[in-house]
Structure formats: structure tokens, C-alpha cells
Amino acid sequence: MGEFELIAQYFSKCGTARSDTAVGVGDDGAVLQVRDNYDLVVTTDTMVVGTHFFPDDDPRALGHKLVAVNVSDLAAMGAEPTWLSLALTLPVVDEAWVSAFAAGLHETAEYYNCQLIGGDTTRGPMSLTMIAKGIVPRGKALTRSGAKVGDYIYVTGTLGDAALGLQLCQGRHDVSKKHQTHILQRFHYPSARVALGQALRNIASSAMDLSDGLYSDIQHILARSGVGASVDVARIPLSQAIKDSCDTATAMQLALSGGEDYELLFTVPEAKRGSLDVLLSPYGVAVSCIGRITGVAGKLELKYGEQAFPYQHTGFTHFG
Amino acid sequence: MGEFELIAQYFSKCGTARSDTAVGVGDDGAVLQVRDNYDLVVTTDTMVVGTHFFPDDDPRALGHKLVAVNVSDLAAMGAEPTWLSLALTLPVVDEAWVSAFAAGLHETAEYYNCQLIGGDTTRGPMSLTMIAKGIVPRGKALTRSGAKVGDYIYVTGTLGDAALGLQLCQGRHDVSKKHQTHILQRFHYPSARVALGQALRNIASSAMDLSDGLYSDIQHILARSGVGASVDVARIPLSQAIKDSCDTATAMQLALSGGEDYELLFTVPEAKRGSLDVLLSPYGVAVSCIGRITGVAGKLELKYGEQAFPYQHTGFTHFG
Known part of the structure; x- marks a missing residue:
């Protein structure tokens, strides 16, 4: 042998x-x-x-x-x-x-x-x-191509934790002791949102997982669905670890352009939005509404509350 | 992009x-x-x-x-x-x-x-x-585990051509000009026996493809089926190119221990053996009976006609 x-x-x-x-x-x-x-x-x-x-x-x-x-x-x-x-x-x-x-x-x-x-x-x-x-x-698979104008945009869990974990490993960012285990766990042991994904079959109009960061990943839904999006970055869910470790600009950078969160990004038609929290509560992961689908094909508009949010995307890429 | x-x-x-x-x-x-x-x-x-x-x-x-x-x-x-x-x-x-x-x-x-x-x-x-x-x-897939004592052992096409092609590429063996194209084609452009494999669904008791050479590949059928095999090497099909380019010992070495032929090796119960040639003739590739399955689990017996055939296996391995 x-x-x-x-x-x-x-x-x-x-x-x-x-x-x-x-x-x-x-x-x-x-x-x-x-x-x-x-x-x-x-x-x-x-x-x-x-x-x-x-x-x-x-x-x-x-x-x-x-x-x-x-x-x-x-x-x-x-x-x-x-x-x-x-x-x-x-x-x-x-x-x-x-x-x-x-x-x-x-x-x-x-x-x-x-x-x-x-x-x-x-x-x-x-x-x-x-x-x-x-x-x-049969026919129930969620894809990137079903988002419609007016649909609400949701993400699961919190964003940016895995990218902070990578920076912690690389000695590029400090994280207080009490948050280190959580942040490293998020980077090394990501969770796949399997039960929640199945629960979305009859609810979501489109879905994908976040591997390269919200800013770049959402473009795939926009491209495949032929729509635009308006996202309120103030509503992006952040962990206490990120809030305690980063200033707002850094937190936004991690949440928008950091990769490997493996949370779900999905869109829901207005008619199915009612009681979504209740429907999804058995699945043990929070969902947050962060914006809406617009009719301006391919355009991603970022706001912070009512203000425009100027953002310089630095792509998370495995190819450096 | x-x-x-x-x-x-x-x-x-x-x-x-x-x-x-x-x-x-x-x-x-x-x-x-x-x-x-x-x-x-x-x-x-x-x-x-x-x-x-x-x-x-x-x-x-x-x-x-x-x-x-x-x-x-x-x-x-x-x-x-x-x-x-x-x-x-x-x-x-x-x-x-x-x-x-x-x-x-x-x-x-x-x-x-x-x-x-x-x-x-x-x-x-x-x-x-x-x-x-x-x-x-459903339930019709051919596997390595169905060979029974007394089944006849068959191979498709001719064996050893791809290994000779590799040796030709490496300058380790000469092949006359008229055969070079055929031998190189067999090495670089192998054919998968797709139609014939489907035709075997209701005929063969076990099947596999030859990627590492008959001598080592057949052991997988013996192990998974819990049987032995007696193979008459004189009946192993050889191309004219091999016959013209190699002495008998080299030809046997290539046919038994050379890899990458991607011909099929399969076993057929006696009751289904009749008219096998006719049944398989539409598929454009010859099949040759080379031996029978025996009851001595794991044992591969090589003969040349009625004589014992002493053989030193030199494994074809990608790992050198």
C-alpha cells in the first residue's frame, strides 16, 4: 500500500x-x-x-x-x-x-x-x-437572479468579524482579550446558515452567501437580477467585538469589504416581509434589514441614515 | 474585472x-x-x-x-x-x-x-x-463488487498503447513512423467507452476502467468482489503498433503494467456470454475475453496459454 x-x-x-x-x-x-x-x-x-x-x-x-x-x-x-x-x-x-x-x-x-x-x-x-x-x-432553489424593485435587503448575523479575525492573526489589529476567542472563532470556524437558508425557500426572492464582502458580493445579485440597491450602512449589524475594537470608519470597512463572513444576503418581497422575524426566530440567527432594491440597474447607493455615505471600496481579494 | x-x-x-x-x-x-x-x-x-x-x-x-x-x-x-x-x-x-x-x-x-x-x-x-x-x-450502476466465480473477464480495445506513447514522448522507446500518430493519439487523446459502458448495464457483473494498468487495476475488482482471477496473457489484445515496435516481454510489460489506456475491464456471467460480440458490435470497439474469475480470493494467476507466466510487476504510478 x-x-x-x-x-x-x-x-x-x-x-x-x-x-x-x-x-x-x-x-x-x-x-x-x-x-x-x-x-x-x-x-x-x-x-x-x-x-x-x-x-x-x-x-x-x-x-x-x-x-x-x-x-x-x-x-x-x-x-x-x-x-x-x-x-x-x-x-x-x-x-x-x-x-x-x-x-x-x-x-x-x-x-x-x-x-x-x-x-x-x-x-x-x-x-x-x-x-x-x-x-x-424541484424549482425551489434560491438564486442570485430573482431580486425585484422594491424588495427589502437582509443579512444574517453580524458582518466584518472574520476580516477582523484575519487582521488579528496577522498582527494588524488589536482586539481586547474578552473578544479574541469570538473573533478568531468567526474567522477559523465559520458557520453555514443551513437551516435558515432552507427556511427562506418560500420567502426570499434572491439569496447568496457573503464570501468576499457585502460591497462586492451584492453586485452579483444586482447583475444577475438586473436591478440596483440602496443600502443604509448604519443598519449593517455589527458585533460587540467590532464596536469595541474599531472606530466607525474601520468597522464599516470590515463590514463592507471584509470577506469570509459566510452570512447570507437575501431579498424579500414586501408581501412576505411581515412577521419575518417571527418566522425565522427558530433558526437561532438574527436577520437585519439593511436596504431596498431599486430600479437603477447595477447601481449600489450607500447611505448612512439619510446622508449619502462616500465609500472607498478596497476589495477583499485572495489574489492580493 | x-x-x-x-x-x-x-x-x-x-x-x-x-x-x-x-x-x-x-x-x-x-x-x-x-x-x-x-x-x-x-x-x-x-x-x-x-x-x-x-x-x-x-x-x-x-x-x-x-x-x-x-x-x-x-x-x-x-x-x-x-x-x-x-x-x-x-x-x-x-x-x-x-x-x-x-x-x-x-x-x-x-x-x-x-x-x-x-x-x-x-x-x-x-x-x-x-x-x-x-x-x-436506478440500481443499474456497474461497480467493482459484483464479479462471481466462473464469470468471464473481458477488456475493450487494445492495451499498452498509451504507455508506449508516453515512452515515445520521453524518448525511451522508438516507434516506426507509420504507427507514431496512432500511439501518440492513444496517449494524448484517450477515448472514453461511454456507449459500450451503457450497453453493459444488463450484461456485466462488474466493471471498471483501466487507468493504472491491468495488473494493478484488476486487483480492485478482486478485492471488492472477494474473488480471484486467472488471466491468459496470450489473449490480451495488442495493437499492430505494439506488435511491430516491441518484443513480447516489453509488449506484456506495457499491456499489464502500463497505465492510461482508459479501456474497460469487465466480467460477464456465463449465461450472458452468448452472442456478446453481436450485442456489442454496434459500439465500434472490440471486446476480448482474457480469463475467468476464480474462487481464490485476492489471487491473480497469470498464464500464457497453458503455461504459467512468471511476471515481475513494475507499478505504473504517478508518484514515481
């Missing part, structure tokens, strides 16, 4: 088993039973060392994050996560690293009830690609 | 469009309509520079091969290819390279009627991961 086959053992011998998996790891491919009258949703995310993470990052956190960022895409489409595939490329076999990475991956897959059903393990510069699959009742 | 978004254009603006794709490239994920009463089959293959290909390999051929090797896994399971995802990691953006790679990928995807429905494009050391999806009538 080669060293790479040994490594593959870490990913085949354990983990969630689903009854709708006819054939999992170990054949030319997996065989999956997609429920009748359901659509399949497929997402892909690659994390490359030096681009998305540091060589000495905690491998358990990386395993978690790889699953969470993929499942977050499924959540944004209202899908129920079901299966994961992993393409793992490693320069050398460091068994301690692989063991911790696999543990993080499996515990997060288990949490979201996803089964790892295959993939490929090869030698090369470190690169982690995950393909997540989920299911959604 | 960043350079990587420009590159993404090469993969989103053209290619096959399928009517069962509800949402393709451009959202958080793709939304796919798997036919009712069909199973989904998913395969993953990664090609890393320096491990699976050379930096100066023709990018059009790489685009072809990435699709073909994934579709070959689907063929081995009796599936109809439907969708592809691409995770493309590149160190720099060389537009000529990307353009040629995309052309090879699209023309091969078109040939197999597969739609590229998403993926991820990132900066990093060159790595190509493809995830192929296909569909198969």
Missing part, C-alpha cells in the same frame, strides 16, 4: 453514512440516490496554500472551513447538504497533519449530515478542493 | 447546454434536474503538473484528457455523462494557454454531451481537478 493510499484511509474509514448513498468511496465513482422531485445543487471551492491559508494554519480548522464554505453555498441556495467529494493534493505525507485535517473535515461533515463519497488524492503543491452536493425541492 | 474573472469567461460563455440544467455557471452553485428513477454517479480526477503531465504539454490535449479520464469513470459505471465541474488553479494567467485548454475541454465535453456547470478558478501551482456527473437508471 502506497503512502497516498494510507492517507486515503483517513477519508474512507469513518464519517457520516447516509441511506441515500448507494455506493460511496472505493469504486470508479459514487452512486447517489437523489430524491424524486428534488433538484441537485452542486458547488465547488478550492483553498490553496499561500492564497487562502497559511502553511502553519491549524489543519483541523482547515478541514472545518473547507466543509463550511462549501456548505454555505448550498445554504445560500436553500439546499439540504447531502454529499461531499474531496480532491486533496499534498507535497509530502505528514500523517499528523492529515489526521487533524480529516478530523476537522469529518466532524463538520457529521454536523451538517453530509457524507464524503469520494475524491482523489495526489502529490503536488498543497491544494484543497471540495465539491459539495445538496438537494432542494 | 480581475484577470481570474476574465479567465472564467473562457469556461462560462460557451459549451454544451443541456435542458436538464436549471442553473449553470454564475450562481453560488449549479441546479441540476436528475431524472426521476435515475441514480446520480459522481467521479473526481485531479491532474497535477510534474506528476500527471509536463509543463509544456499541449494545453488543448490536456483539456481533452481531463474530460476523457473523468468520463471514462462514468462509462465504467454504465452512466450517461451529463455535467462537469472544473477547479482550475493557475500560477499566472497565460491567455493563450487558457484559451487552448478551454477549447480542448469544450470540444470533448460537447462530444460526450456534458455541460460545464461551474467550478472555481484560483491562483496557485498548476492543478486541474474535474468532477464529472452522470446518470444511470
